[in-house]
Amino acid sequence: MLTSKKRKVLIYGFSVTAESPGYVGPLIKLLSDFDLVKVGNGGIQPHHALFYIVDEIKKHAPDELILEFSTAAFRSFYDKNEYKKILFFICSAAIKLGVRPHILDLPRSDVSYDNDWVLNFHRCLSQQYGIGWVDVCTESFRSGAISGYLRDGIHTNELGANYYSSVLSEYFLDSIATNASSLPVSPISNFGADMLDCARAVSLASLAENSSLEYFERSGFEGTFLPIDVGQEIRVSFSETLNVKGVSFLMGPLTSSFHLDFGGCTRSVNAYDRFCYYTRFSVQCFDNLSAASVIIRSDENRSDVVLLKGVEESPVKNYLGDILVLSNQYDEIKLPNDYLAA
Incomplete structure (x- = not known):
């Protein structure tokens, strides 16, 4: 007897999605007819997720993508x-990859949802392009x-x-199950396959020679990181000149700070703060620079940080993940005039 394949749903979000069991745990129990996968990348922002989400879609090959961005802190500074x-x-x-996107708006107590620009923008995306939208904020607020x-x-x-989970369950059964065959209109009408690589993460671990590597996994997000001891210097050459936008790394009880030399353009990164009693993924973005290689140096500087709990550990070791690359093609993407903020 043939059985129909379960629709696969990737739920991608930040620390609220990363929690266990959080809202995803009971949702899995409510929706046994769906194949739910979550990637909770706590501690980062939407402009960091930009470099990772296409790879996550390709990796998990879902039918539906739920984006939980609204609980991040970007409203106040981005x-x-x-x-x-x-x-x-x-x-x-x-949409280009054949996946239906949906935006999940979950509340923060410090946001007024009577006139929240993020909520209003998500509503417009849904109304104009048919992007799925789940508003948990308005009624609860x-x-x-x-x-x-x-x-x-x-x-x-x-x-x-x-x-x-109950609100999402109703949405799944009503919207996702009944509209399984249709894709919404692409907000970027001329989005070609070549644009999928506009924002990408280039793994330092894959480029460094003769180096031991560190695997990290948390709440569905996983990656391989390049360990660097204090006093160690590692040179990594890229296969081409890259438009570098930032770097990813781990923060935790062992980490400190490190320095990146992109052909004379130096960037320093502090990878230690009061929350480093546990290990987590982090990202730091830079102003754009072009480089064909990078020299990485690690030091012991922790700026006299006192952990909220636990104790600092030694010997100091830093862990670098990816060089974040944003192409000129991404810079050329323009918003429609009616979406531009005043």
């Missing part, structure tokens, strides 16, 4: 138009229920996790 451009790109890339769902203003308690 350019509105740049965020909109990121969503245009990610949704268009997903207006009813005051939000105060009973969050333990710290962002992350859920058990009541909040169960509420999120």
Whole structure:
């Protein structure tokens, strides 16, 4: 007897999605007819996820993509138009790969949802292009229920996790199950296959010679990292000149700071803060620079940081992941005039 294949759903988000069991745990139990996979990349922002999400889509090959971006802190410091451009790109890339994107808006207690530009933008994307949209914010904010769902203003308690999962379950059964054959309109009308590599992460571990490597996995996100001891110097050559936008690395009880020399353009990164009682993934972005190689040096500087709990460990060792690359083709993407922020 033939059985129909379960629709695969990739839920990609940040620390709220990363929690275990969080809202994804009870959702898996409610939706046994779906194949749910989560990647919770806690501690980063949408403009960091830009460099990783296409690879995650290719890796997991889902039918549906749920984007949980709204709980990150970017509202307070990131350019509105740049965020909109990121969503245009990610949704268009997903559609090009045959995947239906959906935006999941989960609440923060420090945001007023009567006139939130992020929520309003997501609503417009849904209305104009047919991008899926799940709004958990508006009703929970207006009813005051939000105060009973969050333990710290962002992350859920058990009541909040169960509420999120129930709303999502209804959405899955109503929208995803009944519209399984249709893709929305691409926000970037001329998005070609060549544009999938506009934003990418180039693995330092794959380029470094004769080096031991460190594997890291947390909440569905995984990567291989290049360890660097204090006083060690590692030179990595790229196969071509890259437009470098940043670097990814681990932060934890062993890490400190390190320095990157891109052919005379030096960037320093602090990989140690008061939350380094556990190991986590992190990203630092730079102003654009062009480079064909990088020299990496590690030092012991921890700037007298005192951990919130636990104790610092030694010997100091840093772990570098990827060089983040943004092509000129991405820079040429333009938002429609009616989406430009004043």
